[in-house]
Amino acid sequence: MADKAQLQEAIKTQGEVVRKLKSEKASKEQIDEEVAKLLQLKAQLGGDEGKHVFVLKTAKGTRDYNPKQMAIREKVFSIIISCFKRHGAETIDTPVFELKETLTGKYGEDSKLIYDLKDQGGELLSLRYDLTVPFARYLALNKITNIKRYHIAKVYRRDNPAMTRGRYREFYQCDFDIAGQYDAMIPDAECLKIVYEILNELDLGDFRIKVNDRRILDGMFAVCGVPDEKFRTICSTVDKLDKMAWEDVKKEMVNEKGLSEDVADRIGEYVSMQGGQDLAERLLQDPKLSQNKQAFAGLTDMKLLFSYLELFQVTDKTSSEKVRTTETQVLVASAQKNLLEERLKLTSELWNAGIKAEVLYKKNPKLLSQLQHCEETGIPLVAILGEQELKDGVVKLRNVASREEVDVPRADLVDEIKKRTL
Amino acid sequence: MNALGLVSMRLCAGLMGRRSAVNLPFLRFSSGMTSSQIDEEVAKLLQLKAQLGGDEGKHVFVLKTAKGTRDYNPKQMAIREKVFSIIISCFKRHGAETIDTPVFELKETLTGKYGEDSKLIYDLKDQGGELLSLRYDLTVPFARYLALNKITNIKRYHIAKVYRRDNPAMTRGRYREFYQCDFDIAGQYDAMIPDAECLKIVYEILNELDLGDFRIKVNDRRILDGMFAVCGVPDEKFRTICSTVDKLDKMAWEDVKKEMVNEKGLSEDVADRIGEYVSMQGGQDLAERLLQDPKLSQNKQAFAGLTDMKLLFSYLELFQVTDKVVFDLSLARGLDYYTGVIYEAILSQTIPASVSTPAEQNGADEAGVSVGSVAGGGRYDGLVGMFDPKGRKVPCVGVSIGIERIFSIMEQKAETSSEKVRTTETQVLVASAQKNLLEERLKLTSELWNAGIKAEVLYKKNPKLLSQLQHCEETGIPLVAILGEQELKDGVVKLRNVASREEVDVPRADLVDEIKKRTL
Numbered sequence: 001m002a003d004k005a006q007l008q009e010a011i012k013t014q015g016e017v018v019r020k021l022k023s024e025k026a027s028k029e030q031i032d033e034e035v036a037k038l039l040q041l042k043a044q045l046g047g048d049e050g051k052h053v054f055v056l057k058t059a060k061g062t063r064d065y066n067p068k069q070m071a072i073r074e075k076v077f078s079i080i081i082s083c084f085k086r087h088g089a090e091t092i093d094t095p096v097f098e099l100k101e102t103l104t105g106k107y108g109e110d111s112k113l114i115y116d117l118k119d120q121g122g123e124l125l126s127l128r129y130d131l132t133v134p135f136a137r138y139l140a141l142n143k144i145t146n147i148k149r150y151h152i153a154k155v156y157r158r159d160n161p162a163m164t165r166g167r168y169r170e171f172y173q174c175d176f177d178i179a180g181q182y183d184a185m186i187p188d189a190e191c192l193k194i195v196y197e198i199l200n201e202l203d204l205g206d207f208r209i210k211v212n213d214r215r216i217l218d219g220m221f222a223v224c225g226v227p228d229e230k231f232r233t234i235c236s237t238v239d240k241l242d243k244m245a246w247e248d249v250k251k252e253m254v255n256e257k258g259l260s261e262d263v264a265d266r267i268g269e270y271v272s273m274q275g276g277q278d279l280a281e282r283l284l285q286d287p288k289l290s291q292n293k294q295a296f297a298g299l300t301d302m303k304l305l306f307s308y309l310e311l312f313q314v315t316d317k318t319s320s321e322k323v324r325t326t327e328t329q330v331l332v333a334s335a336q337k338n339l340l341e342e343r344l345k346l347t348s349e350l351w352n353a354g355i356k357a358e359v360l361y362k363k364n365p366k367l368l369s370q371l372q373h374c375e376e377t378g379i380p381l382v383a384i385l386g387e388q389e390l391k392d393g394v395v396k397l398r399n400v401a402s403r404e405e406v407d408v409p410r411a412d413l414v415d416e417i418k419k420r421t422l
Numbered sequence: 423m424n425a426l427g428l429v430s431m432r433l434c435a436g437l438m439g440r441r442s443a444v445n446l447p448f449l450r451f452s453s454g455m456t457s458s459q460i461d462e463e464v465a466k467l468l469q470l471k472a473q474l475g476g477d478e479g480k481h482v483f484v485l486k487t488a489k490g491t492r493d494y495n496p497k498q499m500a501i502r503e504k505v506f507s508i509i510i511s512c513f514k515r516h517g518a519e520t521i522d523t524p525v526f527e528l529k530e531t532l533t534g535k536y537g538e539d540s541k542l543i544y545d546l547k548d549q550g551g552e553l554l555s556l557r558y559d560l561t562v563p564f565a566r567y568l569a570l571n572k573i574t575n576i577k578r579y580h581i582a583k584v585y586r587r588d589n590p591a592m593t594r595g596r597y598r599e600f601y602q603c604d605f606d607i608a609g610q611y612d613a614m615i616p617d618a619e620c621l622k623i624v625y626e627i628l629n630e631l632d633l634g635d636f637r638i639k640v641n642d643r644r645i646l647d648g649m650f651a652v653c654g655v656p657d658e659k660f661r662t663i664c665s666t667v668d669k670l671d672k673m674a675w676e677d678v679k680k681e682m683v684n685e686k687g688l689s690e691d692v693a694d695r696i697g698e699y700v701s702m703q704g705g706q707d708l709a710e711r712l713l714q715d716p717k718l719s720q721n722k723q724a725f726a727g728l729t730d731m732k733l734l735f736s737y738l739e740l741f742q743v744t745d746k747v748v749f750d751l752s753l754a755r756g757l758d759y760y761t762g763v764i765y766e767a768i769l770s771q772t773i774p775a776s777v778s779t780p781a782e783q784n785g786a787d788e789a790g791v792s793v794g795s796v797a798g799g800g801r802y803d804g805l806v807g808m809f810d811p812k813g814r815k816v817p818c819v820g821v822s823i824g825i826e827r828i829f830s831i832m833e834q835k836a837e838t839s840s841e842k843v844r845t846t847e848t849q850v851l852v853a854s855a856q857k858n859l860l861e862e863r864l865k866l867t868s869e870l871w872n873a874g875i876k877a878e879v880l881y882k883k884n885p886k887l888l889s890q891l892q893h894c895e896e897t898g899i900p901l902v903a904i905l906g907e908q909e910l911k912d913g914v915v916k917l918r919n920v921a922s923r924e925e926v927d928v929p930r931a932d933l934v935d936e937i938k939k940r941t942l
Contacts, residue, residue: 182881
C-alpha cells in the first residue's frame with residue numbers, strides 16, 4: 001500500500017496524462033483506460049468522507065443493454081417465442097447457478113471455462129454453462145418423460161480473452177427441445193420446421209439448413225475403412241470442411257491423424273455429396289453403405305424425415321420497423337402557461353383508458369421542447385391543450401410527422417387515438 | 423424460395439457436445455416411505471456412487487437445485503408471464519424504457535453500499551481475474567449504469583433476478599434467488615410530478631392484478647426528521663428511532679414505546695410526543711393541518727416536506743388515486759438513502775406474521791417489510807452522486823413491486839380456483855380417427871402454422887381418437903380439427919369444440935377464419 005504522499009503524487013501525474021489525452025483527442029479506449037487507472041489510484045486514497053469512488057465498469061466480458069438494444073432484443077424474442085408457442089411449446093426457468101457437481105464431469109476440457117462461486121461455507125456452486133444440463137437435471141428431478149419446452153436465458157463461460165477476443169462471457173441461449181418417446185422423425189421434422197419459420201420471420205435473408213445423421217457418418221467412416229477408435233477425431237477433421245478446402249482437410253487426416261490416403265480419398269468421395277431426399281435414396285442403393293446397419297438405419301430415417309419436411313413447406317414473410325425504445329402513442333402538451341393541471345388531468349384520463357401517454361415533468365414547458373421530445377422518442381401524436389380548446393371542449397390532435405392537426409371533441413379523443421395508432 | 427434442408431454428408435458439428443446422451447436414473451418408490459425421505463436417501467446413495475468413479479461415461483449426481491433456488495415449471499411460468507405482462511404494459515403506458523445489466527458486477531461496485539448486509543452477497547471464486555459478486559438488488563446496478571453512461575434523465579423499468587445469501591436459520595423459507603421489479607424516474611424535474619406518477623403506476627398495477635383492496639401509505643423523510651426534532655429526539659438517534667417507529671405495522675404502540683424508552687434511551691415525554699404524531703393519518707387535509715402546527719411548521723425540513731406533500735396530493739387528485747392513498751406519519755421505511763417522499767402499498771388481505779415467505783423479501787430494501795406489503799419506494803436524490811466520480815447528483819424517485827409476493831398470491835389463487843392454468847396457447851389439435859392419415863394431418867398442421875394459427879399434432883402415425891381428445895382435455899386445447907377419408911373427399915374439416923363436443927363441417931378454405939373467430 002503506497003504511502004499517502006506517493007499516492008497523491010501518482011494521482012497528480014496520472015491526472016495530467018488523462019488531461020493530455022483528452023486535449024489530443026485520443027481514442028476513447030485509451031482515455032477510458034487511463035481514467036480507470038486514475039480512479040483506482042484515487043480509490044486507494046480512502047478517507048473520502050463517505051464518497052464511494054470506484055472504477056465505473058461492467059465486469060470483463062459482460063455488457064449492459066441500453067433501451068435501444070432492449071427494444072431490438074424484445075422484438076427478436078417476441079418473434080421467436082411466438083413461433084414456439086404456435087407449435088405448442090411450454091417454457092421453464094432454472095436457477096442461474098447449479099451445484100458444481102451437477103455441471104462438472106459433463107464438459108470435459110471445457111470445465112475450466114465454468115464460473116465457480118466462492119466457497120462461503122455452504123454448497124459448492126457454479127454458474128450454468130448452457131441450458132442443456134439444467135434441462136436434463138430438471139427432467140430427472142421431476143421425473144418427466146414427455147415435454148416440449150423452450151428456454152431463453154443467459155449462460156456464463158469464462159472464455160480466455162487471448163483465445164477468443166471479443167466474445168462475451170455472459171450471453172443468451174435460446175433452446176427448444178422435445179423430450180419423449182414418439183414415432184420416428186416427426187418431432188425431428190417439427191424442430192426443423194421451427195428453425196425455418198424463425199429464420200424466415202426474422203427476415204435475415206436467404207439461409208440453408210444442413211442435415212446429416214450420426215449413424216450415417218459412423219457407417220460411412222466404417223465402410224471407408226476408418227478404424228473405430230479414430231471415428232471421433234476424423235469426425236472433427238471433416239467438420240473443418242466449412243472453413244478449409246478438401247486438400248487441407250485430407251492433409252490433416254493423413255499427416256496428423258494417421259489415415260491412409262486410400263481411406264481419405266474414399267471419405268472425400270462421400271463428403272462432397274449434397275442433395276435432398278434423392279441423395280438419401282441414392283445412398284440406400286450404394287452396396288457398401290446399405291450393408292452397414294447404422295448407415296442403413298440413418299438413411300431410412302433421413303428419407304422419412306424428408307417426406308415430412310415436404311409436407312411442412314413454408315412461404316416467406318417479411319417485416320421491418322423503426323426501432324423505438326418506448327411504445328408511447330401520444331404526448332399531452334400545451335403551448336400556453338399554467339395548464340399543468342389540465343395536462344395532468346387529460347393524461348390521467350388517457351392512462352385510465354389504456355392509452356400509452358406521456359406528459360413532460362414541467363409546469364410550463366415550451367411547445368417546441370414538447371414536440372422535440374416526440375421526435376426524439378418516436379411518439380407519433382401530440383394532444384395539445386389551450387385556453388380556447390378547453391372552452392370549446394376539444395383537443396388539438398397533431399400528427400408529429402406530417403404536422404397535420406385537427407380539433408377532436410374531448411369525448412372522442414380516445415377512439416381517435418386508437419384509430420390512428422396500432 | 424428457401425430450399426429446405428440438404429443432406430450434407432460432411433456435417434459433423436457438435437456431435438461431441440450437447441446431444442450426447444446423459445443417462446439419468448429413474449427412481450422407484452417403495453410403499454411406506456414419504457417422497458422426501460426417499461429423495462434424501464437416494465441423494466446419499468448417488469453421492470456414494472459418484473465417488474466410485476470409473477462409470478463408463480455414465481453421469482451420476484445429486485439431483486437438486488442449489489439451496490434457496492427453485493425451477494419454475496410451465497404452470498408457474500404461465501402465471502409469471504401473465505403478471506409480467508400486466509406490469510410491463512402499465513410501465514409502457516407511462517412511456518418507460520427498459521434496460522438490462524449483467525448478473526454479476528465488480529465486487530467493489532457492490533460493497534461499501536450495504537453495510538451489514540455485505541455478508542449476504544454471493545461472491546464469485548477468485549479465478550485469477552477481476553473479483554466479482556452477484557448483484558444484490560437492481561438499484562446499485564442502476565446507479566452504476568447512470569454514472570457510467572453519464573445519463574441525467576431516464577424513466578426506466580428493470581425486471582430481473584437478484585441474489586442474497588440469506589442465513590437459513592434467520593429467515594426460513596426465503597429464496598436466495600428471486601425477482602425484483604423496479605421502476606425509477608431519474609432527473610431534475612419540477613417538484614412532485616414524477617413522484618405522483620410513480621404512485622399512479624403502483625395504483626394501476628395493483629388494480630389490474632386484481633389482488634383485492636389495497637392502500638398506499640405515503641410519508642416524507644423530511645417530515646419524519648422534522649417530527650423527531652420537534653419531539654426532542656437527539657440528532658444521533660434519528661435513524662435508530664426511525665427503525666423502531668417502522669415496527670408500528672407489526673407491533674402495538676405500547677411495545678414500540680417500550681423499545682424507544684427502554685432500549686433506545688428516549689425519555690417518556692419525547693416518546694409520548696412522537697406517539698401523538700404517528701397516530702395521525704389522513705389526506706391532503708392532514709398536510710394542511712400540520713402546516714398549521716406551530717412547532718412543526720417552524721422546522722425547516724418538516725415545512726418543506728409538508729408543502730411538497732400538499733402539492734403531491736393535489737396531483738394525486740388529478741390522477742384520481744386519492745381514494746387509496748393515505749398520508750401516514752408512522753410510515754418510516756428502513757433505507758437510509760431516501761431523501762424525500764416514501765411510500766408503501768399494502769394489500770388489505772394479509773397473511774399471518776409468523777409465516778415468512780419468499781414474498782416478504784420484496785419491498786426493495788434489506789430491512790423488514792410489513793406483512794401484506796406489495797410495493798415500496800421513494801425519492802433518493804443522493805445515491806447516483808455517490809457513484810459518479812465527480813459526484814454529479816442525479817435525483818431519482820422510484821418504486822419496487824413485490825413481485826415474488828404477487829406470484830405467491832396468484833399461484834395460490836390458481837390452485838383454489840376451478841379454472842385451469844394453461845401452459846400452452848394452442849388453439850387447435852389436428853387429429854384423425856382413421857389410420858394412415860399422418861401425411862394429411864401434417865399437411866393441414868403446416869397450413870395452420872403458416873396462417874399463424876397455434877396448432878399441434880400428435881407425434882404418432884396412427885393415434886387413437888380418444889388419446890388425441892385426451893391430450894386436448896389435459897392441456898386445455900379448445901378445438902380439434904378432425905380429418906377423415908370422407909371429409910378429405912368433400913374438402914371439409916370436422917371442427918369440434920372439445921368442451922361441448924359440438925362439431926361442424928367447415929370447408930377447408932374457411933378453416934383458418936373459423937378457428938380465429940372461435941378463439942381469441
